[in-house]
Amino acid sequence: MMLNKSVKLIKSTYLLLILIGFLGACSKSTDNPAKPDPKPPVKPEEEITYSSDYKYNLNVIYFVPKDVTPNPDYEERISKILIEGQNFFSKWMKHWGFGDKTYGLLKNKENTRVKIHLIRGPEDAIAYATNKPIEELFYKYFQDNPTAKSSDHYLILTATNKKLDQGEEIGHEVPFYGVGRTCYALDYPGMKQENLGKGGTISEKATVYIGGLLHEMGHGINLPHNGPSASKINDPQFGMTLMGSGNYTYGKSPTYLSFFDAATLNNCQVFSKETKTFYEPVTAKVNTIQAKVENNEIVINGTYAASNTVKHITFKNILATDPQGYQSITFTTVPGAGNTFSVKMPVSEFRTKANMEYSLEIFFHHENGNKTSVFYPFKFVNDQPVVDFGDRTMLSRTGWEVIAYSSQQGGLEASKMLDGNDNTYWHTSWTTPTPHPHYVTIRTGAAAVTAQGLSYLNRHDNSGNGGKIKNFKIEISNDGNSWTKVDDYVGHLNGRQYYSFNGSKTFQYIKLTTSSDYEGKTHATIAELNLY
CATH class of the missing domain: 3.40.390 (Collagenase (Catalytic Domain))
Known part of the structure; x- marks a missing residue:
């Protein structure tokens, strides 16, 4: 009898404990509801x-x-x-x-x-x-x-x-x-x-x-x-x-x-939120340009022609020591009436001056998303800009011809520098490369000309320095045999550049001879060459 009573007592106690546990669990659940998953389940892709x-x-x-x-x-x-x-x-x-x-x-x-x-x-x-x-x-x-x-x-x-x-x-x-x-x-x-x-x-x-x-x-x-x-x-x-x-x-x-x-x-x-045609080929050309320094500002004015609407024009100033343009200073404007442009660039906005070489890139923002650019060199001397790339009166090149050259690559002949097309150029041979010096000799037609300087345009179809001339000299002659040295010059990396003869010179033959290029290799290249 005592054993049965003990068993009954144990069973009763066990059931009571289960009931207390159940009630406790319910109470705990009510007081502290389980926290939801902080992230909803991610849908399959x-x-x-x-x-x-x-x-x-x-x-x-x-x-x-x-x-x-x-x-x-x-x-x-x-x-x-x-x-x-x-x-x-x-x-x-x-x-x-x-x-x-x-x-x-x-x-x-x-x-x-x-x-x-x-x-x-x-x-x-x-x-x-x-x-x-x-x-x-x-x-x-x-x-x-x-x-x-x-x-x-x-x-x-x-x-x-x-x-x-x-x-x-x-x-x-x-x-x-x-x-x-x-x-x-x-x-x-x-x-x-x-x-x-x-x-x-x-x-x-x-x-x-x-x-x-x-x-x-x-x-x-x-x-x-x-x-x-x-x-x-x-x-x-x-x-x-x-x-x-x-x-x-x-x-x-x-x-x-x-x-x-x-x-x-x-x-x-x-x-774009509209369906449009993007990235069709475009062309743009600066027809005239004037540049000066006035009231501590670089002032640029000019006109252009373009095959696709230009929405904005940026004037981007690129340090020669920073050719990738990380530090370039930009001024962006809208075009003026009649395809004109104008900008005033305060010298105070340039972070690097001293004695530094710059390239000005005139950057046309076309409506179809493409861009075109032209380059002009200038520099700072003792913290002041020296701007010398405004228009000159170019001589007519009627009858001019290349009569000698050191080297040329097929399809990129020396005659390309006289064809009036900024997008073609002379390039020395890379299939059979030869070191500097490279030269090109031009006869100015049937008669002598009088000029105050030489202009040439660098190629601009590549992002590197591809044969861009660094050091060169200019010589002139009246018979193509006896030569007089005009001066030694240092070329710029980008754009159309001008090299003064320090006075008027009269001649019928002109020779440009290189001694180095900006890649430090063996090539030379010129897109257009003229006299002013």
């Missing part, structure tokens, strides 16, 4: 609908080599970076008077996710150290999926699994630059918009690689390098240009898009 207000949208590609795995949450992280980038571009487009415009992106309806095309490479990362192998893969991808392509502009992010914000380093195995309308950047684990401006290594790397991403993307949407003027760099509203050294300031200190950038982007395909 195929279930997301993407759309855009823009007619053309940046093609965003996430490229993964064979020996690399996609970094966690890359869709979410990259989307936030690009959407915040849209806001940055929109802010400055509005600031410069172009309205609420930015680059187009295909996004979900919540505005949190960007359409990103995942492309996997069949080789290890080392095979994709340059852009060409990647380019072949994504071109094929869009050929196989033609409806996926949404513009002529591409952003390719190559994944690396190296933790760059934790001390790991990356070499040159990932391309990071812009080529034409395509740009390359990278993604590393944990590259987040939220890390910008926090301080420390994580923040520094976020600025370098996120700022770098937007800088290279700028190249991919038509922006060249340009820097801040003296009044902007110390202004907290502006600071550093994104297309200058913005990859070291974005998200950390004031960074902006220049008026030059905004005027360029206003004609960019992925900034």
Whole structure:
């Protein structure tokens, strides 16, 4: 009997404990409800609908080599970076008077996710150290999926699994630059918009690689390098240009898009909400130009002709020591009536003066998104500009002929410098190259001429220095046998340039002889040569 009573007591106690536990659990659940998952479940890619207000949208590609795995949450992280980038571009487009415009992106309806095309490479990362192998893969991808392509502009992010914000380093195995309308950047684990401006290594790397991403993307949407003027760099509203050294300031200190950038982007395909024709070939030519220094300003006036409407004109001042233009100072204006241009560039806005060589690039922003440029050299001497590229009265070249030359490449003959076409040029042979000196001798027709100087135009179809003459001399003759040296000269990198004879000279033959070029190689090249 005692045993049965004990068993009954144990069972009763057990049931009571279960009841108390149940009531306690209910009470606990009521007082402290379970926290919801902070992130809603992510829809599979195929279930997301993407759309855009823009007619053309940046093609965003996430490229993964064979020996690399996609970094966690890359869709979410990259989307936030690009959407915040849209806001940055929109802010400055509005600031410069172009309205609420930015680059187009295909996004979900919540505005949190960007359409990103995942492309996997069949080789290890080392095979994709340059852009060409990647380019072949994504071109094929869009050929196989033609409806996926949404513009002529591409952003390719190559994944690396190296933790760059934790001390790991990356070499040159990932391309990071812009080529034409395509740009390359990278993604590393944990590259987040939220890390910008926090301080420390994580923040520094976020600025370098996120700022770098937007800088290279700028190249991919038509922006060249340009820097801040003296009044902007110390202004907290502006600071550093994104297309200058913005990859070291974005998200950390004031960074902006220049008026030059905004005027360029206003004609960019992925900034358009209308269906238009973009990037058809265009031409433009400066017909007249006057230049002077007045009231501590460089004053430029002139006229031009163009095959496509010019919306803005930028006067870009490029240091000879900074040929890529990171520090270039820009002044952007609208064309005047009758295809005229005019600008006043205060000397106080130049950050580097002293005794420095400059090239002035007159940059035409065409309505169809293309650009054309012409270059003129000038310099600063003791902090003051010396401008000497205004129009001269050129001699007629009727009857002129090249009678001798040191070398010429087939199709790029020495006679090209007398054909009146700025886009053709003489180039010494590269199939059988010979070292300097190179020379060209011209007979000025059937009679002697009187001139005060020589002018020549550099080739402008390449971004490098390709045979541009550095040191040369000029000689003149009346019989083509006995020569008199006029002087030694130093050529400029860009544009149409003038070399004074320090007085009038009369002659029938003129010879230009080179001794060096800006590449430090063996070539010489001239687009047009004349006398004034």
